[in-house]
Amino acid sequence: MRRVLFLLICLAFLIGVLIYVPGVFADELDDIRSRGVMYIGTDATYPPFEYADEKTREIVGFDIDLIRAVCDNLGLRAEFIVVPFDGIISGLNSRKYDCLISAMTITPERSEAVLFSEPYYDAGQSIAVPVDDHAIKSLSDLDGKRIGVQLGTTGEMLANKIKNARVKSFDNIGDAFRDMANGNLDAIINDKPVSQRIILVRDKAKLVGPTLTSERYGIAMRRGEERLKRAVDEAIVELKAQGIFADINKKWFGTPVIREPPKSFAATIWGILIYLAPAVPMTILVTICSFILAVGLGIAAALVRLGGGLIVSSIAKIYSDVIRGVPLIVQIFFIYFGLGSIFHLGEFWAGVIAIGICYGAYLAEIFRAGIQAIPRGQSEAALSLGMSRWQVDRHVIMPQAVRIVIPPLANELIACLKDSSLVSIIGLRELTRAGREYLSWSYIDFATWLMVGVLYLMMTLALARVSRVIERRYRIPGLGAQ
Amino acid sequence: MAAVVQVRNIVKTFGSIRAVDDVSLDVEKGEVIVIIGPSGSGKSTFLRCLNALERIDFGQIIIGGEILRGDVRRIHDIRLEIGMVFQQFDLFMHLNALDNLILAQHVVRKRSKQEAERVARDYLARVGLSDKADSFPAHLSGGQKQRAAIARALCMNPKVMLFDEPTSALDPEMIGEVLDVMKSLAATGMTMIVVTHEIGFAREVANRIAFFESGKIVESGPASEILNAATHPRTMEFLSKVLK
Numbered sequence: 001m002r003r004v005l006f007l008l009i010c011l012a013f014l015i016g017v018l019i020y021v022p023g024v025f026a027d028e029l030d031d032i033r034s035r036g037v038m039y040i041g042t043d044a045t046y047p048p049f050e051y052a053d054e055k056t057r058e059i060v061g062f063d064i065d066l067i068r069a070v071c072d073n074l075g076l077r078a079e080f081i082v083v084p085f086d087g088i089i090s091g092l093n094s095r096k097y098d099c100l101i102s103a104m105t106i107t108p109e110r111s112e113a114v115l116f117s118e119p120y121y122d123a124g125q126s127i128a129v130p131v132d133d134h135a136i137k138s139l140s141d142l143d144g145k146r147i148g149v150q151l152g153t154t155g156e157m158l159a160n161k162i163k164n165a166r167v168k169s170f171d172n173i174g175d176a177f178r179d180m181a182n183g184n185l186d187a188i189i190n191d192k193p194v195s196q197r198i199i200l201v202r203d204k205a206k207l208v209g210p211t212l213t214s215e216r217y218g219i220a221m222r223r224g225e226e227r228l229k230r231a232v233d234e235a236i237v238e239l240k241a242q243g244i245f246a247d248i249n250k251k252w253f254g255t256p257v258i259r260e261p262p263k264s265f266a267a268t269i270w271g272i273l274i275y276l277a278p279a280v281p282m283t284i285l286v287t288i289c290s291f292i293l294a295v296g297l298g299i300a301a302a303l304v305r306l307g308g309g310l311i312v313s314s315i316a317k318i319y320s321d322v323i324r325g326v327p328l329i330v331q332i333f334f335i336y337f338g339l340g341s342i343f344h345l346g347e348f349w350a351g352v353i354a355i356g357i358c359y360g361a362y363l364a365e366i367f368r369a370g371i372q373a374i375p376r377g378q379s380e381a382a383l384s385l386g387m388s389r390w391q392v393d394r395h396v397i398m399p400q401a402v403r404i405v406i407p408p409l410a411n412e413l414i415a416c417l418k419d420s421s422l423v424s425i426i427g428l429r430e431l432t433r434a435g436r437e438y439l440s441w442s443y444i445d446f447a448t449w450l451m452v453g454v455l456y457l458m459m460t461l462a463l464a465r466v467s468r469v470i471e472r473r474y475r476i477p478g479l480g481a482q
Numbered sequence: 483m484a485a486v487v488q489v490r491n492i493v494k495t496f497g498s499i500r501a502v503d504d505v506s507l508d509v510e511k512g513e514v515i516v517i518i519g520p521s522g523s524g525k526s527t528f529l530r531c532l533n534a535l536e537r538i539d540f541g542q543i544i545i546g547g548e549i550l551r552g553d554v555r556r557i558h559d560i561r562l563e564i565g566m567v568f569q570q571f572d573l574f575m576h577l578n579a580l581d582n583l584i585l586a587q588h589v590v591r592k593r594s595k596q597e598a599e600r601v602a603r604d605y606l607a608r609v610g611l612s613d614k615a616d617s618f619p620a621h622l623s624g625g626q627k628q629r630a631a632i633a634r635a636l637c638m639n640p641k642v643m644l645f646d647e648p649t650s651a652l653d654p655e656m657i658g659e660v661l662d663v664m665k666s667l668a669a670t671g672m673t674m675i676v677v678t679h680e681i682g683f684a685r686e687v688a689n690r691i692a693f694f695e696s697g698k699i700v701e702s703g704p705a706s707e708i709l710n711a712a713t714h715p716r717t718m719e720f721l722s723k724v725l726k
Contacts, residue, residue, distance in 0.1 A: 375570075378572060381573075381574070382574070384561055384566040384635075385635070386562040386590040386591075387586060388554075388558055396585075399576050400575060477619075477620040478618065478619065
């Protein structure tokens with residue numbers, strides 16, 4: 001009974017901390033003013049509101065220009081932090097940025113979680129269908145149809161209310177349009193200006209029926225930041241009075257998109273490569289940092305499990321069993337969003353730590369097997385020559401164990417490189433994320449994913465080659481595969 | 483003069499099994515003792531107790547006047563005085579023959595690399611392996627490996643050498659070369675305790691033979707006496723089988 005009570009108190013305390021922490025430092029305006037920088041969360045895959053420019057790789061769009069103007073007005077510098085839309089509110093509440101602007105519709109549900117500015121844009125939801133479809137005219141025609149939406153959007157909420165509809169949620173609305181072009185969807189419900197722009201570029205879909213809703217976009221701040229909200233609202237009013245707002249509106253919605261003439265395949269590939277290449281070092285950096293952490297954790301866990309006391313070796317066993325039993329992507333979400341309100345890790349370190357901890361658990365098993373593969377006679381022979389336990393490990397066991405584990409270690413490194421793509425989900429701009437950004441406005445799926453794949457393949461092949469050379473160089477005659 | 487090795491009433495149990503059961507034995511300097519007996523009679527365990535690879539449950543072992551106790555540092559020092567040769571050779575797989583001989587001299591005896599190498603080459607020559615200095619264990623024959631293992635133990639200048647069935651894992655044609663090395667070692671006056679089934683070696687080299695059964699020394703005495711006129715029925719039965 002007492003234990004149950006204790007657990008309940010712990011739980012209550014934990015929940016209290018999680019709820020309380022975001023509000024602890026309420027009233028951030030003074031903080032922001034004193035540092036002179038406003039951190040802004042946005043999911044830059046939603047043209048024309050926010051997306052990465054093809055040439056400059058800068059984040060651009062209607063929302064971006066607007067918030068920059070707001071910051072100018074407040075005498076602040078704007079710093080953008082890229083986050084996927086479905087985690088963008090968690091990111092705000094775990095204090096990864098001061099506000100967010102990401103074509104976010106103001107809804108009662110969201111107003112429970114964040115504090116919205118006054119609406120700055122009114123966009124309705126509209127239905128998009130394939131160009132050759134003539135059956136769907138309005139919302140009532142969507143019964144039992146396959147409908148694409150973006151995860152966590154008002155379009156999704158709307159679609160979920162349609163009878164018998166099979167709703168498929170996408171991380172990125174561009175993916176939904178691609179899926180519809182491939183014949184997997186009958187319709188897409190999404191913000192009208194965004195759909196309109198995609199159609200302008202792609203020409204494979206059309207909008208039907210009247211606008212379904214009035215959807216007003218707002219800038220979101222943490223609840224309780226009333227002074228910040230007031231400052232932002234006043235800034236927008238001033239921008240409207242000065243005509244700056246109208247200029248921004250005209251820039252992004254007033255002029256038709258000029259479609260570039262189709263490029264040759266080679267030119268397309270080259271364009272993609274030029275865009276993706278700068279993201280390769282980040283993939284390599286994430287991989288190296290994660291793997292160094294994993295090797296350290298793995299060796300420590302293996303040694304502790306083989307030679308530690310009952311308690312520490314049990315901890316090591318629990319570590320490796322638990323971590324290996326949970327998907328890496330869940331661990332990444334947990335560390336970035338779940339623990340985000342306690343530890344202020346950026347997306348880079350959150351990703352590195354999640355991957356490092358995860359691979360450490362696998363490496364621990366490999367190191368353990370490697371050490372256990374050394375016959376007992378080796379250490380007995382060394383002991384009988386008068387060596388101490390430590391000297392035996394240092395001069396006899398480890399040199400052999402390390403060489404035994406080189407091949408499986410190399411395999412894990414290659415797997416780690418591939419799994420580094422998972423951190424794209426928390427917005428780190430590595431190779432996979434760069435591919436998605438490129439796609440968000442280019443819509444060249446085949447070639448983009450092909451080139452992303454080719455770049456990964458080049459890296460993994462190079463690693464495999466290097467590992468074979470190392471393996472051959474340090475191979476012990478008669479031990480392991482020849 | 484006190485015996486180099488004095489064993490007083492030692493007992494070693496594994497669970498409920500008494501592998502070594504109240505054994506006493508004195509070994510004088512320069513003596514060669516051969517231990518014979520059926521498999522599982524505790525011969526190897528007894529030998530492993532002598533350099534603390536097995537911790538004894540009861541009794542006392544005195545090596546060169548020093549009592550072997552649980553103190554880890556003292557155990558390392560005493561092991562330095564005792565060379566051991568194993569059935570499976572147990573050369574370090576990742577080192578060539580020369581480095582196998584150098585390693586412990588360097589890290590335990592603290593000899594310089596040059597000094598250790600000089601000693602190593604000297605002993606390799608004595609066991610007839612000068613041309614195999616650069617070979618890895620995987621590239622040596624069983625007999626060569628065992629000779630290298632003997633040389634490795636000798637490099638540490640032990641006062642006593644223990645041999646745990648040194649020829650049991652060898653092909654028949656390689657047994658002779660290893661026994662020859664052991665014979666010449668005995669001729670230099672080295673104190674040796676040898677667990678073996680090679681009765682011929684015992685007859686030729688041993689000063690004394692001890693017959694082990696069920697963890698006890700059933701009978702012991704001068705080699706010729708035991709081999710030609712054993713008195714205990716179990717010794718006679720065993721010898722009649724192995725001499726057949």
